[in-house]
Amino acid sequence: MAAKRITIQATRFDPDKDEKPRLQSYDVPFADESMVVLDALNYIKGHVDGSLSYRWSCRMGICGSCGMMVDGVPKLTCNAFLRDYWPKPITVQPLNNFPIIRDLIIDMDDFMEKLKSIKPWIIRKQELPLGAGEHRQFTPQIDEFRQFSQCINCMLCYAACPVYGLNDGFLGPAATALARRYNLDSRDEGLKQRLPMLAEAEGVWECSFVGECSVVCPKGVDPAKAIQQTKLDTTMRFVLPYGNRD
Amino acid sequence: MPRGWWTRRANYFWYIVREFTSLPLAVWLLRFLVEVQRAQSGPKGYAPHSSTAFVIFSVICLGFALYHSITFLSLAGVILHFKVLDRPIPSRLVVLSQFGAWAAISAVIAFVLIYFAR
16 A cells, blocks of 8 residues: 655745745655654655755754644644644645744744843842742742743744734733743742833733634643733732732 | 735634624714713603614624623633632633623613613
């Protein structure tokens, strides 16, 4: 019996030669039911066309590098199984809403700037000496932010967000989810430093709750929830006398 | 973004429908405010629109209002997070309480309108 094969239509774009991105078809053997789209891309690069460019690293849904549009849906290609698409051809394109550098590689500078702006690290007003011991946390305190700490910065949520597509000034889902992760952390005291970014018009208030960011998240993070809860929190801080806490 | 981005996925389409419902609802409510203003001059000044076209428009607006309200209240469980005795209230309970409050308030308004209209 002839081995199964599948067609991969991948975006090709060389900024030095091409005016706009185009799709190129590749015929790939589908030998193993556990093959994912990333395996197919690696096959193309290794056996058919070494010039195909894309990002990947861990191959196990942890690093967040291999996010691409698979049949128009933002997915980690290491978690998109060929068996779910076969025998139809699969279209693989770079993530929506980002400039393309080459082939399937997007320019992530805008996201990195936004990420940096919300200061995704624990901020203390005054650092204690090491001898003072660790900052202890109990399980209920960790449960407050655990879900938001699962974000792997894969940017699928940005590719799914039409609000970000229409206005790239929008802070966006992942950056807000990570800001909330630190704002909810009992060890953190940096809320007031993050608020200017979160509460401005292009912060959480730009979101009109499409909800696709949470649908496409491969780690089960709910950025839409983070954004709506931040809206509520910033409103409460404004209207309630005791709301203006640190 | 291509102009037809909202047709690419069902969720995008229903999101746009949800946002669009605000427009006819705003038109209907403006018309309603005009009627309320007219009613200030007594029963003679009150002349609600009763054409078939307006009744159909009102029924469509009711459908839009229900769709908008149901989607909005269903999301309440995502947004609101309460704790009782240091334990978070399940989001399903939050959503049910929202729908319960909606039904109760609607019943009170219906009672007032029907009782005083007699």
